[in-house]
């Protein structure tokens with residue numbers, strides 16, 4: 795992997811960032827977060843800034859297929875890696891099946907947490923395509939939602955996998 799190269803006497807770096815299969819030339823301060831570069835340099839605003847402190851999961855993206863809080867991950871560290879944002883989940887102008895089922899199940903209210911929820915769900919289903927309710931709640935435990943109470947989100951994930959459990963509508967723990 796090539797290291798990011800200094801572009802002047804400041805701490806600005808020039809490097810390439812691959813996001814959703816497209817390579818973007820980036821020139822940015824070495825300390826810029828992946829979240830900041832995705833939103834402000836790449837121009838993809840689906841990834842949200844909530845706490846900016848690794849607490850809420852609104853900024854979740856995949857780096858080489860693994861979920862990370864992009865607010866607390868340096869963009870320069872992603873050179874040579876593959877970044878996937880919520881925009882990369884769907885193809886063409888169609889919703890990803892997870893997006894559709896989340897909408898249909900009433901798992902979206904203000905929608906601020908939704909991109910992070912989708913990324914975490916995608917990561918969960920990649921390693922566990924047949925999760926039970928507890929698996930889903932643990933898989934989404936890093937994603938805060940202030941609106942839904944989580945019930946419909948969990949139900950939607952179970953519905954998407956065809957493993958809806960009868961108690962998915964029980965009171966949430968978080």
Ligand code: FES
Nearest residue numbers: 844845846851865
């Ligand atoms: S904005 Fe990154 S975890 Fe909250």
Ligand code: FES
Nearest residue numbers: 903907939940941
């Ligand atoms: S739908 Fe509003 S924060 Fe989750």
